[in-house]
Amino acid sequence: MEATLLVLAGGGSRRMGRSKPWIEVGNTVLLRYVVERLAPAFSEVMVSFSEPEQMEQHIPYRVVFDRKRNAGPLAGLEAGLIGSHRDVLFAVACDMPYVTQSAAELAVAAARSCDAAIPRHDGLFEPVCGAYSKTALPAIVGALDAGHYTAHDVAEQLDVTWLEDLDPAQFESLNTPADLERFHAALSAQR
16 A cells, blocks of 8 residues: 554553563564564555654664654654655554554545544544544644644544444553463464
């Protein structure tokens, strides 16, 4: 697809107790696992970090950094949209290893005619897993400059295509050591 994959890796990992992008999974780390799972569908791949100190390892992807530190995933989206060479990007948090290429492709196709396309189930949505058009950038920049860092609030101001009827299990995050154990067990079972 002529679209950018943006993996958001700038979080603080407080509940996990260690830096999520660099957690070992199989024979790689979580960040690379998520990129390698989705990258074949995209013409460009980028990773966003809040600050350079978060890069514990060299990665072979284009890296962008947040303009506003400690502003959460919204700042990562902003950095990705500014740095992207494509009109649409698919953003996914590095702790969301279950997201499928087909969900990413569906979101990108839908975002070509609106500001964003975000999966939603049971009235809930996860703005760190969705496709964003460059047309979303003014609202994101405006929110960040006004000190409003909640991605949910900004998403509600955008022209969003809500993607319904997708398996909600693929949008689960690895937030705690228990979540990580379940993911490791599922990986072992696949082998």
